Amino acid sequence: MGTILLVAEQAAGHLKKATLQALGAAQKIGGTIEAVLIGAGAGTSAQELATYVSKVHVVEGAGFEHALAETHSAAAAAAAKACNATEVVIAATAYGKDIAPRIAAKLGAGVASDVLAVVSPSQFKRAMWAGNAIAIVEITTAVKVVSVRATEFAVAQKAASLGTVQPFAVQAPVAKTRFVEFNEVKSTRPELTEASAVVSGGRGTKGDFKPIEQLADVLNAAVGASRAVVDAGWQPNDMQVGQTGKVVAPKLYIAAGISGAIQHLAGMKGAKTIVAINKDADAPIFQVADYGLVADLFKALPELSEEIKKVKG
Ligand SMILES: Cc1cc2nc3c(=O)[nH]c(=O)nc-3n(C[C@H](O)[C@H](O)[C@H](O)COP(=O)(O)OP(=O)(O)OC[C@H]3O[C@@H](n4cnc5c(N)ncnc54)[C@H](O)[C@@H]3O)c2cc1C
Incomplete structure (x- = not known):
């Protein structure tokens, strides 16, 4: 070998x-x-x-x-x-x-x-x-x-x-491209692909990510998004999870207001535990979820954050 x-x-x-x-x-x-x-x-x-x-x-x-x-x-x-x-x-x-x-x-x-x-x-x-x-x-x-x-x-x-x-000594080739600048999105939260928990929001958030971010902070989780969110310009595209975004496999993935399109599932179905919160009981995301909650995310997420805070003391 x-x-x-x-x-x-x-x-x-x-x-x-x-x-x-x-x-x-x-x-x-x-x-x-x-x-x-x-x-x-x-x-x-x-x-x-x-x-x-x-x-x-x-x-x-x-x-x-x-x-x-x-x-x-x-x-x-x-x-x-x-x-x-x-x-x-x-x-x-x-x-x-x-x-x-x-x-x-x-x-x-x-x-x-x-x-x-x-x-x-x-x-x-x-x-x-x-x-x-x-x-x-x-x-x-x-x-x-x-x-x-x-x-x-x-x-x-x-x-x-x-x-x-x-x-290791090697001569750098004459490059046809040159480095101009590196624009890093700074965040105090864990990196999306390395986090053990991810809270993602979809079009159901209507662009309001506060409940997503609050829950993410309580769980020390990274924040992710569906492509619909990124395409709408509500969140930067380095937060996109899916086939044309990042592939994540955290211990816990919470999808709120995400329908569960196949291209989104391609980026997160390897998560150990998937929790879906969606107000449509027929949303396809429930087919891959370990725990599903049919609810309005603007009501359910703040309640969840409060309860987790109480448990954590
Ligand atoms: C080539 C290709 C590549 C793609 N790559 C990706 C990719 O990498 N990642 C990706 O995500 N998508 C990707 N897509 C897009 C994908 O097909 C879907 O269009 C997209 O994932 C839908 O995003 P969404 O679930 O946020 O929105 P929607 O499908 O519109 O779903 C919104 C959901 O929110 C629910 N909802 C609404 N209001 C509330 C509320 N108040 N509380 C709770 N639930 C609510 C609705 O019931 C609905 O299920 C790709 C598509 C193509 C064709």
Whole structure:
């Protein structure tokens, strides 16, 4: 079995949970796992990553500071060649989706994207038609690139011994794109894809997210939204859950005023417990809900928040 290269993701020195879940997928493939970390702050998170893998290659410096697909994919492909990787694994986050196909092109590798399960080192399960069908795909090239739907995999096991951290020298290619600015939506709430609880609102909120936010704060939950909400401009699009938004798998997902369209379910049906609050008893969301409440969200959510506050003391 060859070496697996994990392309890790970090922001300002903080290792993304999705990377540790992608590593969980890499462990299922089996073999020696090395990792590459690219960008400003890579050195800081490398030590933590070394508790999981045998070797961490760190790419920092001019041309690599920002997550530009052109430069980061070049560094990842160079690292894959240097360690003779037979598999390159990456989380299918916005970053992973951006660079995985480019890495594959540079390596002449076949790619399986947004993988849900590892069947064998060359066969993977992936969703089709918004999760209505699951395909098993086989990559037949010598080098394989796999992007992983992180929420489908448990966080990796730590390695028995600490791995090494070493700088990886690579020349940044002359890029046709340049970094202009990074507009981050600042929030004191947990990140949507990493939160253990998510409270999401739909068109039923009519754009008033106060009851959603109050409940989220009582539960220390992230706030999500349906596409109808985002399309109406009521909430920013990085809060969208679903097929064309983020995929979440928290312990608790509360959907309020969301009908349960198939494209929304594609992003949240992996949640451990789903609670639906909708005033239409026939709303499809109730078909996937563990607990359903036929009620007006503007009455039910404040009551729920108050009761939880009492229980919490
Ligand atoms: C290619 C494609 C990709 C898509 N991707 C996504 C995606 O990623 N994410 C996504 O969410 N959608 C996505 N959609 C859109 C999806 O099909 C639905 O249109 C959308 O999810 C509907 O959002 P909603 O449930 O908020 O609104 P609606 O379907 O309008 O439902 C609103 C619900 O609120 C209930 N309601 C109203 N008032 C109240 C109240 N006071 N209290 C309680 N309940 C109330 C109603 O009974 C209703 O069930 C996609 C569509 C396409 C075609």
